[in-house]
Amino acid sequence: MAVKNPQFEINLRVNDNVRSAGYGKYYPKAVEKKTISLRGLTKHMQEHHSIYGRDIIEGVITKMAGCITELISQGNPVKIDGLGTFVPTVESVKDGISKSEILDGKWNAALYVKAIHIRFRPEGSGEDDITSRNFKNQCALTTYGVEEKVDLTPEESDPKKKIIIKRVTPLEGWIKDQKQSN
Secondary structure (H helix, E strand, O other): OOOOOOEEEEEEEEOOOOOOOOOOOEEEEEOOOOOOOHHHHHHHHHOOOOOOOHHHHHHHHHHHHHHHHHHHHOOOOEEEOOOEEEEEEEEEOOOOOOHHHHHOOOOOHHHHEEEEEEEEEEOOOHHHOOOHHHHHOOOEEEEEEEEEEEEOOOOOOOOOOOOEEEEEEEHHHHHHHHHHHO
């Protein structure tokens, strides 16, 4: 089945952090789209003329996800050729532990390990190179609009009571509005 929307949509968003060197400048931001579920992924794969039905594909992916989680929980990085490697990393508590405390037998992994993260390293070699800069070349970039924060309660001084929404204006319309207001 043909891809219905092959574009990678970008919005422009103003940097409103007054302490930033980029304050007031506009930066690209990926348009937030709907997350594709496992069912959606399997349907998509089936539509690519797979010889397997959606139920078989879903079963294999479900089993794969469980096995990847199990292997990572044992400290094993898992590489999926053409995609990348899932790697377990450890986040320690802020202060760490001193050498003398370790020698005194005070080391306890449950106390000093704050979290175990699963990091993803994209495939980075040959035709399968999908590292950040190379992956950009596989995307058909298109700019949709300008994303702005709109304060619906400008009279409110308490930040906790303010109502702020996100508004996206198509780029051409935004440019026209900006030129008219100047």
